[in-house]
Amino acid sequence: MTAARLVTRRVVELLVVFVGVSFVIYAMVFALPGDPIAALGGDRPLPANVVAQLREQFHLDEPVWRQYLYWLSALLHGDLGTNFAGQSVADKLALRWPVTITLALTAWLIEVVVGVALGLWAGLRRGRAADKAVLAGTILASSIPVFVVAVSAQLLFGVRLGWFPVAGTAAGWPMSYLLPAACVALFGLASVARLMRGSVIDTLHSDFVRTLRAKGLPRKEIVGVHVMRNSAIPVLTFLAVDLGYLLGGTVVIEGVFNLPGVGNLLFQAIRAHEGPTVVGVSTALILVFLVTNALVDLLHAVLDPRIRHA
Known part of the structure; x- marks a missing residue:
């Protein structure tokens, strides 16, 4: 193709x-x-x-x-509509996007760096204590409701220890965003780590890796180039889907930490029965989600030639 x-x-x-x-x-x-x-x-x-x-x-x-x-x-024609009070939905979104995008990208970066690193570390140590610890930790992280994590983190790290602001964006990036982003990223991070671990294990047992070992390539080159590239394909798919979720699924986190983002705007519109705002915000989130997934599909074709010729 x-x-x-x-x-x-x-x-x-x-x-x-x-x-x-x-x-x-x-x-x-x-x-x-x-x-x-x-x-x-x-x-x-x-x-x-x-x-x-x-x-x-x-x-x-x-x-x-x-x-x-x-x-x-x-x-x-580029018009997301107006609400029943005559306010432009696009203008309201423009005021909220910077907060949500900053929060989502910070959480996404945490997922990519920490999740991929943990998954690679566990996959290369399959069956050892490190692997079991990562599996247990990710299962535990996925089983706790997001609002419990958010309120507990806010109380511990914001109120008692005073490491981060309790609410709002007055402190700017990164201090105002690190704690809520970490709460959002915790669940996606666990999935990324498990997915990366399984993909690494499958790739390490594939025929082409055995051939590379037989040719005498160093382990660092095999893992750093060939294993990472082939293991990243399913992880990229999840990360693309999760980025769309992060942009649209931060309603609870923005509510707990009082962040004036798109999620908070959507919640307020639902509560006030502002149908045009709900539809406009949802449309913007759908477009981000679909475009991100389309770009990742094209990236797959670059990473895996079999997809291009399917």
């Missing part, structure tokens, strides 16, 4: 998945029972003319599929 055909195929698949997922999210938000316009007034109902104007502006008096087409048309 040529590079152009591979890229074209990935782009088409990305578009199909995006349309399907975005329509499901839009339908779930706007087809659910309840009147979001009536909720704006709280205990005091809005005037009938205001309600009618808002319904017409947001096409709420039309079928959901037609509402989605209006929204999709605006999206193609």
Whole structure:
């Protein structure tokens, strides 16, 4: 398969998945029972003319599929929509993205460095005490709920020891982000370490590694070049998926540490029944997730020639 055909195929698949997922999210938000316009007034109902104007502006008096087409048309022109208060969703996202991106990339970097190192270390020492310790530690890390880890880390390292700020981003990077990023990264780190360990063990027992050993190549070169490259392919897939999760799944962490990020914005929008904001934020997260996975698929083709010629 040529590079152009591979890229074209990935782009088409990305578009199909995006349309399907975005329509499901839009339908779930706007087809659910309840009147979001009536909720704006709280205990005091809005005037009938205001309600009618808002319904017409947001096409709420039309079928959901037609509402989605209006929204999709605006999206193609770079408009993520406006909320019921007239605020641009894109502008609200622009204020929140730096915090979430900084938090996600810090957590992702911790996963890559620590997770890959632990997995490689355990895989090269299969059956030894180090291997068993890594397996036990990763299982323990995966079994603790994220909010328990976050609150416990905040209490221990923020309140009692005073090593990190308890909340907010006033201290800047890295101090304000290291502790919440470590809490987010703990679960992905455990998966990366186990996946890397298993991939290293499989690669070490493959035929081409036996051939390299028979040719007399140094162990450092075998592990550092050939084993690492072939073992990294499944790990890259997980890391790409996990980066999308980190960008969209930090609602709890941003809430515990009071970080004004996208996750916090999404939570506030859900609580306030702001359907346009929920859809706009979800769309941005979907695009990041899909583009990241498409790039990793292309990277796979670079790392493994068998994928290019499949």
